[in-house]
Amino acid sequence: MSEERRLAVLRAIVQDYVRTSEPVGSKSLVERHHFGVSAATVRNDMALLEEEGLIHAPHTSAGRVPTDAGYRLFVDRLSAVKPMSPAEREAIGGFLRGAVDLDDVVDRTVRLLASLTHQVAVVQYPSLTRSTVRHIELVPLGRERLMVILIANTGRVEQRVVDIARTLDDERSAALVSAVRRELLVEAAGRSFPEASTRLRSLPERFEPADRDMVRTILRTLDDALSEEREERVVLAGTSNLARFGADFPLTIAPVLEALEEHVVLLKLFGQLGAGRVGGVAVTIGHENQHEGLAGASVVSTTYGSGSESVAGLGVLGPTRMDYPTAMASVRAVARYVSELLEP
């Protein structure tokens, strides 16, 4: 028996099943693809593949369906990432170029990804902890409040209102605010956020004892904005695509939707790939996802970022029965464009 043909059979099964969403049998298989052999031979191969746990028969007398392991082998060894046509590339670029805003970039990206792949798309906002400080601004609001505005090199802007226990309307206070602002910038500008945060720890000491509380409050806000919980934001689109193949994961839509609402879960999915090299596209299939609601789902994801540093992840989520080559191509292409866009 030829190892090679057996894998070709697996590949064909995956492809056909993805197309038709119906278990594929030996006969229809030899019709569509021309291996040089008969259906009976293919049947033998299929029996072996089943023994290896790569495919599975839902019922004694039905066609075969790939298992998670089967898909895994397929994406690892049997599929080539489909190249995008120049027209597609142009469409992607054109659509993203119109963005006026980081919010806008993220918004367009997630919609684009959803419509390219017909799956649920997920885009993570650039992580602050992996960005550098471009600017920090203090804006007095009313008499006892200050708005702290953090601007990252990725264009991400985070703002927070802080109450400070003193009035700000005299001359001296104005000078103080602007001194704090200046010191913040000297210390933080151009550095990574975590680094800035540590360097700033000694900042209060440079001011009069009476003023230190205010400075500390501001620094606390900055740290708070960097905390895991608050700093990670995630956006999604295309959830209606889940309903499109209602028959597919039959009543499993609910748990998937629930998982998607739990942003924490999503972040874990992307967290796994962590600081992976920018080029790579990661795929987690079915039960490889920790969350049990996602047992029937696969995630195709990658990272994007300005320069060679990745600052966040993006990807798509769909049924395990998913067109992996296309999804991987789209995810990779979009990530590349977004990275370019954040470059300058």
Place this chain on the structure above:
Amino acid sequence: MSEERRLAVLRAIVQDYVRTSEPVGSKSLVERHHFGVSAATVRNDMALLEEEGLIHAPHTSAGRVPTDAGYRLFVDRLSAVKPMSPAEREAIGGFLRGAVDLDDVVDRTVRLLASLTHQVAVVQYPSLTRSTVRHIELVPLGRERLMVILIANTGRVEQRVVDIARTLDDERSAALVSAVRRELLVEAAGRSFPEASTRLRSLPERFEPADRDMVRTILRTLDDALSEEREERVVLAGTSNLARFGADFPLTIAPVLEALEEHVVLLKLFGQLGAGRVGGVAVTIGHENQHEGLAGASVVSTTYGSGSESVAGLGVLGPTRMDYPTAMASVRAVARYVSELLEP
């Protein structure tokens, strides 16, 4: 025949159907509710209600189901808004009070609404056009770029990067930026955004001809941020609740999810109630919704805002077969709390 009893029957039908999601027949009706009469009498009433188009029999020999008109009558005349228990009020307040941010307020609000009502919740960000300017800040970024930051009295912050056709690193430019900033504030602070926008139209003339282009660019950004399309933002949660009653609108989940993704559609839903008085809760039922994908859905919405001015809408969306009294109570209570929260 007593008009009064007929309406009581309609009320009972709506209540039972909402509870069981099964067509309700005369027999089970007299069992659960005790009208003083027999099932036969109720049947006569039901026949009349059907003639009036308030209820409808899916099959010749099945129970009755309320029509859109039936629900309409129910919410208008037959239901009292369920008061919230003190414990619930406290829970709402406690959950919302922890917010650090407008984003956070909106986020918590939408999740809270979803979990209170078990429906899809929708919250609109405070409209800029209906807010007043609290502050405008100009932050130089790099050499030929400026970030314009708009802060509204609602806490909403909008930022936009503008390219200006001149370098900013000399002394004079710094003075110019700060002069522009000062003038902007004098003219705009405390006024409504549209008013500010018109008042600022003459601003360029106060500067040297060479500087006017920059000022114009900044003003254009401000106007752009106010444009319908960009200014309205909407957030939703609880979409998994749609799947919970999969049997309910059977395969109608897809169009609903699609409609929810089209934020434009959502904004229209809230646009209808427009500048309605803050107290009122609006309900649109089934086909009353313009969008055809939402023919099986109802929307319970209201407005919130600081002071007596409404600045945006919020609400829930679910199947027409929905617990209106509870939904209305939750929506009203949440809107009230959010309004309070935006007050100071």
Place this chain on the structure above:
DNA sequence: ACTGGCACTCGCCGTCGGAGAGTGCCAGAG
């Protein structure tokens, strides 16, 4: 190692018939 053939297994689907829920209508009582 591959092929053709064959018996066998099951899920799918349409049919059928009984049970149950609900209805409409009618004649009689208050």
Place this chain on the structure above:
DNA sequence: CTCTGGCACTCTCCGACGGCGAGTGCCAGT
């Protein structure tokens, strides 16, 4: 005029039955 009990009727739902077809596993033969 309103309400009630009764009765015949209509449909849907559900489980049983059976034929069809796709697909399988295995075996004997090349």
